[in-house]
Amino acid sequence: MSVSQKPSYRYRPMTAADVAAAHALSVRLKWPHRLEDWAMLQRIAEGFVVEDSDRLIGTAFTCPQGAYATIGLVIVSDDYQGQGIGRKLMDLALEASTPRTAILNATLAGAPLYVSQGFVEFGHIHQHQGQAQAHDTPALSAGEQCRPLTVADRARLLELANAGSGLDRETVLTDLFDAVEHAVGIERDGQLCAFAIQRAFGRGHCIGPVIAQNPEQAKHLIAALLAQVPDEFVRIDTPADHGLSDWLDAAGLKQVDKVAQMARGTPPQSADGVKQFAVVSQAIG
DSSP states (O other), X not given: OOTTOOOOOEEEEOOGGGHHHHHHHHHHTTOOOOHHHHHHHHHHSEEEEEEETTEEEEEEEEEEETTEEEEEEEEEOGGGTTSSHHHHHHHHHHHHHTTSEEEEEEOTTTHHHHXXXXXXXXXXXXXXXXXXXOOOOOOOOTTEEEEEOOGGGHHHHHHHHHHHHSSOOHHHHHHHHTTEEEEEEEEETTEEEEEEEEEEXXXXXXXXXXXXXXXXXXXXXXXXXXXXXXXXXXXXXXXXXXXXXXXXXXXXXXXXEEEEEXXXXXXXXXXXXXXXXXXXXXXXX
């Protein structure tokens, strides 16, 4: 190829048929996602891929959630870095997000690109993971009790998830419910006021979302789920300012990474006295 020629890459929407190749790309980059994790995002979000001939070399997703859209899994093969492919994928994801406010979790390497596209940092997410260990369970307040969740609780869980995240979680939670391994909630006066979900993800299990009124409730819920998988690998991604990091470290889930929460506009706000103490995933928020 002469220096005047430029490679011609094909950008197009992702389909279910692309999931295996996208998963293989992430494996080469040592990302932990399973084939099933990719399939979930392909079902609930709008994805894009870029190909060089028949080789899939990049991906990006945008997941509409009410007035917001989360952007994630923006990946470019190491062999194709520095050619503007990531920016083009982001342009496609941003176009698909319109008119919603785009939000994402940015790695240190990805942050400069997102800043150049109008994103502003508003917080951080701490990635904790490790072998689950027995740990003290904070006591609940008088009148509160923790119990397993059932199908009958789903409408209330959606209310809490929406309030805690500031996003419309209906599509995400409807899909997530089918993947639940364990789910627990805290009830007061006959009504759920907090909950947490555990599912298979990556190298083992993932806890999230965790929606609660205070850190003590969140810790109690997480401890109840960790007790279900002693000595197994667990990951949880929690906002840095929600006060769980030291407690998670002591529970065997060490902080291994930190990413920046960024928004292209006003970030989502929690409501109704609850907060999101753990995200569904970094790609989904």
